[in-house]
Amino acid sequence: MHAMSPQPPHYEEQYLDLMRHIWRHGDERIDRTGVGTRSILGATLRFSLADDAVPLLTTKRVYWKVAAREMLWFLTGDTNIRELVKQNVHIWTDWPLDSYRKATGEDIDRDAFEARIIEDEAFARQWGDLGPVYGAQWVNWPRYEPAGDGLFRRAAQGHNQIAALVDAIRTNPGSRRLLFTGWNVAEVAQMALPPCHMTYQFQVSDGRLNGLLFQRSCDLGLGFAFNIFGLSMITRMLAQQCDLEPGEVVWQGGDVHLYLNHADLVEEQISRTPAGAPKLRINRRPSSIFDYGIEDFEVQDYAPQAHISAPVAV
Template sequence: MTSMFPSRADHYEQQYLDLMRRIWTQGDERIDRTGVGTRSILGATMRFSLAGDAVPLLTTKRVYWKAAAREMLWFLSGDTNIRELVRQGVHIWTDWPLDAYRKATGEMIDRDAFEARIVDDADFAARWGELGPVYGAQWVNWPRYEPAGDGLYRRADKGHNQIADLVDGIRNNPGSRRLLFTGWNVAEISQMALPPCHMTYQFQVSSGRLNGLLFQRSCDLGLGFAFNIFGLSMMTRMLAQQCDLEPGEVVWQGGDVHLYLNHAALVEEQISRTPGGAPVLRINRRPSSMFDYRIEDFEVQNYAPQAHIAAPVAV
């Protein structure tokens, strides 16, 4: 019998579509933090090759990869305020501070007006655009404490830079099983607008190639995954370039992998599409460190996705 859904088993994206179909048809229906409801499974793995500059961008819908790239560069800067993202036209973190502002003030301001105030008013941005010690704060400024006398400790002015140590480890101890960084700082979770979903990255040097793995405790497969897998690929490529290695493969592991119940139109449309094409990610410059890349350094070629599929974000 012919399946009602087209398939290209040889295309890297088919594993994603198969997982989406499995969750939508077999997942456990659950009430979640947002109140929207999901269908969910625990535990999933996908693997993608980065050989020949390949990048696993989804082709069954348009992925705005520059927004994902800008977000990754923002993480590496250590910034935790949405102001710089908003200045660049990236809206993916706005919903959380906007929701907090509405609840605190009772003013049902729309997103555009809120973002305009964030950009135009530094004091407003400092008060309402801050997300707490999310990803970048942990990646490059994990809190350190130093003796302050009388058996007491104070927080050091400069935290631990996990990314700088990772680069040093890949270069000088490539056989290590400790080539990783994480955003899951238990002591600061309650201060974050959203605890890290893509929480732990690990890397392996193998035969002159760098492989990257991401463990994601919680994955919105319909919306978030497309950015997460691009971010993992981009990070692996940057590290490989900085450490004079070739890119190998990326491995994505999801904990709670779910689809929101209000994403039915997205899911059903996307699994009806057939993936195709082989996009590549070029890095056009080698800067002096992981912290000196610019958005202009990245270029995606041969990307011809099908139409964007809109869906609401659950906050």
């Protein structure tokens, strides 16, 4: 009689282990937001994308369509919250709202601010822009051309890192330069929030596309769930566009932290047992990486435990 081979651990266990480690052993410090965190430097998690697998957290509900809509918005190059707010995505509103309140002294609530952003295009132009954040760098990284007298002027069209990446995966799959980044040193100071998920790198291996994200700063309690879904989603999109199978995704965190005011979230989540194997399906192959819509994505077999709410530190 043969002993039963033990079941491999659920993919989410490594996330919960990291959460436990940071909560119990992380360095406690005051951070930019003033809330305070427990933090470590350097963490790596790996997840398979085989058979449509997607590493959605099951120990709490993740609103994956919010992450998907944000990723599609990045790929348009847009940096104004107006299109996001129209789609009921509020994750970027706090930064322009904070700027507006400080500049005007008006004690406006988020709903009223977002309503004005949607209704008034001029107001949105003035108050809804985030500066040259992710999408601007991904698809329109500034290029400069000679303007005479030794001077340079900004070219009307920047460098599209995403289009170049698709071309490179197709034509030079052995390259070690299959990457894009949002960390434009010259423009970081103009951004509402410098890129956290800053550099994505890809590798073609035996007909599969692997994706890696280096994230300089990660709010493990709230942000990570969206970031790992976004990495999985864009890896799947690139694989589909380049006639490859999705392989695995590797997530690397720089400063990985938990906010001190997330104690309830952390204690509740690490007490839960992950279960299930959700799948991410892409229902159509558009003509380019820039032509996907939210309706092209479907998550199946996702039965998470109850949502856990926690405040965002701005």
